Amino acid sequence: MVLKAEIHCHIEGAASPALVEGQARKYGEDVSAIIRDGSYVWSDFTSFLRAFDVASMLFRDADDYALLAETYLRELAAQDAIYSEFFISTDHAETAGLDPADYIYGLAEGMERARNALGIESRMIATGLRHKGPEAVEEAARYIVDNPHPLVTGFGMAGDERMHHPSDFVRAFDIARDAGLGITVHAGELVGAESVRDALDHLRPTRIGHGVRAIEDPDLVKRLADEEIILEVCPGSNIALGVFPSFAAHPFPRLRDAGVTVTLSADDPPFFYTSLAREYEIAGEHFRMGEDALLNVTRASIEAAYVDEATREALLARLRVKMPVG
Numbered sequence: 423m424v425l426k427a428e429i430h431c432h433i434e435g436a437a438s439p440a441l442v443e444g445q446a447r448k449y450g451e452d453v454s455a456i457i458r459d460g461s462y463v464w465s466d467f468t469s470f471l472r473a474f475d476v477a478s479m480l481f482r483d484a485d486d487y488a489l490l491a492e493t494y495l496r497e498l499a500a501q502d503a504i505y506s507e508f509f510i511s512t513d514h515a516e517t518a519g520l521d522p523a524d525y526i527y528g529l530a531e532g533m534e535r536a537r538n539a540l541g542i543e544s545r546m547i548a549t550g551l552r553h554k555g556p557e558a559v560e561e562a563a564r565y566i567v568d569n570p571h572p573l574v575t576g577f578g579m580a581g582d583e584r585m586h587h588p589s590d591f592v593r594a595f596d597i598a599r600d601a602g603l604g605i606t607v608h609a610g611e612l613v614g615a616e617s618v619r620d621a622l623d624h625l626r627p628t629r630i631g632h633g634v635r636a637i638e639d640p641d642l643v644k645r646l647a648d649e650e651i652i653l654e655v656c657p658g659s660n661i662a663l664g665v666f667p668s669f670a671a672h673p674f675p676r677l678r679d680a681g682v683t684v685t686l687s688a689d690d691p692p693f694f695y696t697s698l699a700r701e702y703e704i705a706g707e708h709f710r711m712g713e714d715a716l717l718n719v720t721r722a723s724i725e726a727a728y729v730d731e732a733t734r735e736a737l738l739a740r741l742r743v744k745m746p747v748g
């Protein structure tokens with residue numbers, strides 16, 4: 423049993439098909455277009471995002487989001503995770519007709535319940551959606567800075583990496599960074615090494631969501647190692663979306679051997695038929711990671727986490743004694 427931590431997971435993307443079907447019954451909606459035989463149905467990134475959007479529309483009030491957060495965090499604690507940092511999207515909340523304040527309050531309620539029950543610590547990273555454009559991402563940044571919450575400790579950007587250019591989002595990220603939020607950006611997933619380089623140059627993150635296609639440029643790999651940029655690597659997601667053809671071809675080991683700090687997360691677990699535990703298993707089976715190396719990955723995630731130092735120290739102490747969760 424290896425204690426785990428996750429720093430790249432979209433909370434709407436953590437909703438299991440069973441939970442979404444339960445929400446569909448609650449609201450009298452039909453989800454047969456995105457769920458068949460208990461699994462999500464999609465064929466490429468665009469149809470994945472569409473299924474993600476449909477599922478997220480079935481969480482419509484604070485109680486729905488408290489249930490989602492608590493359910494996911496309980497699942498993570500059962501996989502021996504002691505820390506979870508997940509992306510939230512006030513854009514999705516507003517599209518579902520929810521006031522962002524209720525959205526965040528509901529998620530925080532679920533986080534508290536899971537922490538009280540099982541001791542799992544968690545934080546939220548607010549995000550803007552790249553394909554909605556610079557104004558929308560800036561609005562998401564302004565909202566979270568004007569409405570601070572103690573459990574919202576970072577700002578990032580997800581969505582379609584093929585749209586717009588990192589330089590379009592400089593102001594949004596300056597607003598978030600100046601407010602003291604941790605900065606992470608999805609890059610180097612659907613687009614190549616230049617996307618990671620541009621994100622680093624213009625948005626100055628300390629972490630990159632995925633970043634794995636940096637492997638295409640050895641100078642960039644060296645820069646990631648030299649600047650100690652953390653990669654939030656999601657191998658199961660990368661293979662499910664066809665970013666790489668197989669786990670054997672995945673660059674995780676090469677990045678790690680080049681001195682890049684790589685971590686393990688599940689991104690959107692049920693959508694990519696994975697879980698945090700499965701990602702650790704994949705690293706053991708395909709990336710030559712033994713138990714000590716996997717515990718070092720957990721330690722790297724906690725070192726990179728957007729948490730206060732007291733919380734970080736308490737989490738690192740648990741790794742040292744390998745105290746079981748709960």
Ligand SMILES: Nc1ncnc2[nH]cnc12
Pocket residue numbers: 432435474580581582583608611659689690
């Ligand atoms: N892997 C991913 N890339 C970009 N946006 C996302 N939203 C949810 N999962 C995502």
Ligand SMILES: [Zn+2]
Pocket residue numbers: 430432580608631689
């Ligand atoms: Zn992601």
